């Protein structure tokens with residue numbers, strides 16, 4: 583039986599993520615989050631182009647959480663958070679963000695995951711030729727409450743070797759970095775700085791992912807009591823309201839326990855039939 587209250591979780595971060603993960607886990611589970619600050623989480627991949635991430639976001643999160651608990655020494659749990667940004671997975675032409683917060687138990691190997699998928703992100707980039715264009719983009723991504731990166735961009739392509747300024751949060755600093763890039767290369771590449779401490783929108787998403795993690799921790803397997811009894815799959819095949827044929831719409835979710843292997847299918851609440859519009863027979 584896993585108990586959380588009164589335990590310590592080690593979190594490797596240099597970007598202030600403990601400011602949202604710490605209070606949330608303490609309130610929800612009674613877990614105290616302690617930062618392992620000398621852990622170089624950037625070596626697992628970073629947003630600022632230095633090191634591309636290897637493997638999936640979940641694998642990166644697992645590696646970071648294990649490194650944090652190993653570096654801490656006497657924490658029971660390792661914690662990490664990992665964000666991915668890009669085109670939204672299901673909405674065309676819209677930027678989206680996915681935040682994972684992952685917890686591993688050093689003693690049992692239990693792994694819990696909280697996820698937040700959101701369209702609320704300021705993830706964006708652009709190439710500018712004038713200070714006015716730079717100022718307009720800065721406004722769009724909520725600068726200066728959110729940080730910015732400026733990169734030299736000869737021929738319109740960002741080239742960090744020629745010059746990059748990260749973590750810009752002062753208008754004067756932005757102006758200077760843009761002027762310098764424009765003077766030297768004719769164009770400047772601007773992008774939102776997605777590091778958590780410079781991005782309050784991202785911090786809110788990390789907080790929601792942490793709440794999802796706490797829900798997973800409280801969701802116990804009815805057979806063996808292990809935490810993390812969560813939805814692992816959605817089953818399509820909701821019948822068409824007109825002809826009754828199965829459609830691509832979800833009809834049920836599958837909950838599973840990674841400990842004892844129990845699986846359970848639960849019909850989705852409020853989903854009894856699909857519209858003929860979604861039916862391959864009625865609307866081929």
Ligand SMILES: [Zn+2]
Pocket residue numbers: 822823824825826827858861862863864865
């Ligand atoms: Zn039909």
Ligand SMILES: [Zn+2]
Pocket residue numbers: 803804805806807808839840841842843844
């Ligand atoms: Zn179980």
